[in-house]
Amino acid sequence: xxxxxxxxxxxxxxxxxxxxxxxxxxxxxxxxxxxxxxxxxxxxxxxxxxxxxxxxxxxxxxxxxxxxxxxxxxxxxxxxxxxxxxxxxxxxxxxxxxxxxxxxxxxxxxxxxxxxxxxxxxxxxxxxxxxxxxxxxxxxxxxxxxxxxxxxxxxxxxxxxxxxxxxxxxxxxxxxxxxxxxxxxxxxxxxxxxxxxxxxxxxxxxxxxxxxxxxxxxxxxxxxxxxxxxxxxxxxxxxxxxxxxxxxxxxxxxxxxxxxxxxxxxxxxxxxxxxxx
Amino acid sequence: xxxxxxxxxxxxxxxxxxxxxxxxxxxxxxxxxxxxxxxxxxxxxxxxxxxxxxxxxxxxxxxxxxxxxxxxxxxxxxxxxxxxxxxxxxxxxxxxxxxxxxxxxxxxxxxxxxxxxxxxx
Ligand SMILES: C[S@@+](CC[C@H](N)C(=O)[O-])C[C@H]1O[C@@H](n2cnc3c(N)ncnc32)[C@H](O)[C@@H]1O
Numbered sequence: 001x002x003x004x005x006x007x008x009x010x011x012x013x014x015x016x017x018x019x020x021x022x023x024x025x026x027x028x029x030x031x032x033x034x035x036x037x038x039x040x041x042x043x044x045x046x047x048x049x050x051x052x053x054x055x056x057x058x059x060x061x062x063x064x065x066x067x068x069x070x071x072x073x074x075x076x077x078x079x080x081x082x083x084x085x086x087x088x089x090x091x092x093x094x095x096x097x098x099x100x101x102x103x104x105x106x107x108x109x110x111x112x113x114x115x116x117x118x119x120x121x122x123x124x125x126x127x128x129x130x131x132x133x134x135x136x137x138x139x140x141x142x143x144x145x146x147x148x149x150x151x152x153x154x155x156x157x158x159x160x161x162x163x164x165x166x167x168x169x170x171x172x173x174x175x176x177x178x179x180x181x182x183x184x185x186x187x188x189x190x191x192x193x194x195x196x197x198x199x200x201x202x203x204x205x206x207x208x209x210x211x212x213x214x215x216x217x218x219x220x221x222x223x224x225x226x227x228x229x230x231x232x233x234x235x236x237x238x239x240x241x242x243x244x245x246x247x248x249x250x251x252x253x254x255x256x257x258x259x260x261x262x263x264x265x266x267x268x269x270x271x272x273x274x275x276x277x
Numbered sequence: 278x279x280x281x282x283x284x285x286x287x288x289x290x291x292x293x294x295x296x297x298x299x300x301x302x303x304x305x306x307x308x309x310x311x312x313x314x315x316x317x318x319x320x321x322x323x324x325x326x327x328x329x330x331x332x333x334x335x336x337x338x339x340x341x342x343x344x345x346x347x348x349x350x351x352x353x354x355x356x357x358x359x360x361x362x363x364x365x366x367x368x369x370x371x372x373x374x375x376x377x378x379x380x381x382x383x384x385x386x387x388x389x390x391x392x393x394x395x396x397x398x
Contacts, residue, residue, distance in 0.1 A: 079393075157362065157380050161387045165394050166378040170367055178362075 001030060005049045009033070009064075012052060016065045017142055018198055018219045018227075032067045066143045070218070073111040075164040076118045077213070078245045081264055085209065086122055088262055089240055093208055094129060096238055102134040106207040108197060108231075109215035110139030113150030113182075113190070114159070119211070120186045121172055138204070140195035147192045153182035197227055201234045208236050214244035221252065229255035232268040241266040278304040279397060280321075284314040284337065285329040285358070294327055294358070297388045301398055311335030315343055322349045325397055327388075328375075330359035330366070338373060345374045354395040358383060 009029060010021045021029060030045065037048040040060065051057060052064065076082050097103055107116040116139035123135055141147050160169055160180045173180040195204070197215065210231060216224045232255030235241055241256055242265060243249070249256050249266055259265035281303040283294045295305045306323070308314035312335040314326070326344070330337040337357060344350045354376045359366070362380040370378055377391045392398040 158384075158387070161380065161383070162390045166367060166371065170364060170371065175364060 001026075001045050005046055008049055008053065012061075013065060013068050016061065016198075017069070017196065018223050019065075019068055020218065020220045020223075021068070029068065033064065036063060036067045062144070066145055069143050069146070071111045071143060071146045073114045073214070074159065074162040075114045075168075077115065077163060079163075080245075081211070081213070081242045082118060082122055084262055084265060085119075085242070086126070089209065089265070090126065092238070097208070101132060102136075103209070104136045104205065104207045105138070105209045106204065106211070106234075107137070107139040108195075108210060108212040110141045110150060110192065111143070111146045112155075113139060113147075113153060113192070114155075114163075115139070115211055115213065116150070116190045116192075117153065117182055117186060118163075120189045121168055123189075124172075124186065135189075137190045138207075139190050139192045140204075141192075142194065142196045144194050147194060150190075150192050151187070153187045154179045155182075156180075198223075201230050204234065206236055206239075207234055208239040210235055210239070210241045213242060214247070216247055217244065225252040229253050232256040235268045237268060237270070239268070241268075278302065279325065280304045280306065280323040281325040281327060282306050282308060282314060282317055282323040282353075283327045284308045284311065284332070284340065285327075286310055286332040287329075290329070290358075294388070297385045298327070300385070301389060301392060311337060311340030311343070314340055315347075318344055318347060318350065318353070322347075323353050325354045325356065325392070325395070327356050327358050327379075330357060330361045330370075338370065341370070341373045341375060354397060356391055356395065 006026060006029065013019050013021060033045055033048065037045050040048065042048040042051065051060060093103060105119060110116050116137050119137055123130060139150060154176065156179055160173065169180065172183045172186060212231060216227060228249055231241060240259065245264070249258065255269055256266045257269055259267050281298050283291050283305055285291050285294070286309050291307045295307070298305050306317060308317055310332040328337040328341065337359065341355055355374065356377040356379060357370050357375050358379040358381065360381045367378050376395045379387055379391055389398060
């Protein structure tokens with residue numbers, strides 16, 4: 001691949017998805033796009049680049065972006081966020097929303113569904129305490145392929161053994177051939193929709209809890225700060241945000257800040273509050 | 278150091294499991310069937326047992342039931358590791374007091390995740 005083609009692809013992918021590809025990611029780009037080029041009938045990667053440059057092939061453009069996403073995820077990833085949500089956040093929200101009896105949760109990088117389904121299982125286990133409540137779980141991702149898998153709720157034996165306690169597997173999954181499928185009542189609880197984090201969040205409305213985990217790490221500082229600022233505005237004043245275990249808001253503006261006591265939890269800056277010096 | 282007893286009639290599986298568990302800082306001992314494993318547990322209770330189902334002499338299920346009857350036999354975390362990959366077997370194992378269940382084939386990530394699940398990693 002020529003330097004110019006590599007630069008073109010980097011600029012293209014970044015403009016469409018925010019994913020920042022550094023020169024050392026060249027091998028990754030080639031290993032992901034070579035097979036795509038082949039299945040689309042292009043002789044070479046260069047030919048695929050020419051097709052992108054010619055424009056007008058939205059479906060190919062989307063496929064290129066999707067091929068560059070990393071969809072790795074697993075059930076109850078890092079555990080603590082789910083425990084914190086159940087033990088510390090939910091009790092307060094249940095009190096605060098006792099009037100409306102409704103909650104909205106957004107998984108902003110839902111990938112193949114393990115994260116929103118983990119939330120759905122967790123909520124299901126809260127049983128009686130949520131009886132009569134309307135809890136919406138929205139799972140969005142830029143990758144339509146990942147979302148298709150998420151909607152099907154079908155996982156390999158390998159996937160159900162990473163992070164999912166065996167009791168939950170037995171309780172919420174059925175065996176389909178050598179795969180495992182999550183129960184229909186949990187599948188119905190999660191709404192999956194394609195959504196690009198570069199786009200305006202306001203049509204999605206306000207959320208009580210947002211999971212935006214292990215996606216910002218693929219973006220540059222400016223974009224991280226921009227997304228965090230916009231996320232801050234979609235979160236209810238008493239709501240909260242969960243980031244990936246290795247992610248932070250330090251140096252990324254002040255629209256969201258660390259929760260005073262709960263580790264790994266972020267809250268929108270109090271509106272009208274004076275900025276700390 | 279935490280002690281894990283690996284019970285499997287396949288020497289290859291025992292070796293693979295040993296390598297993974299030692300990397301997770303376990304002290305590992307081995308048994309080839311349930312009867313041998315029970316003898317080992319009578320000498321000293323391990324913190325964990327990684328347990329195959331189908332074995333000659335005494336299978337994993339019989340071993341687990343016998344283990345839970347021994348004094349102190351309720352303490353070890355028992356993790357099945359078997360090709361019996363159906364819900365009926367899993368449910369039966371849990372009923373008999375298994376703590377976790379690994380479906381073969383497994384790899385390092387799965388073993389680590391399951392030992393985390395039972396609080397030993
Ligand atoms: C590593 S996965 C994280 C999955 C899950 N949140 C977790 O923590 O396990 C990252 C996901 O972000 C998605 N993604 C990347 N860029 C995106 C964008 N601009 N808008 C929405 N989703 C994006 C990818 O498609 C991928 O599924």
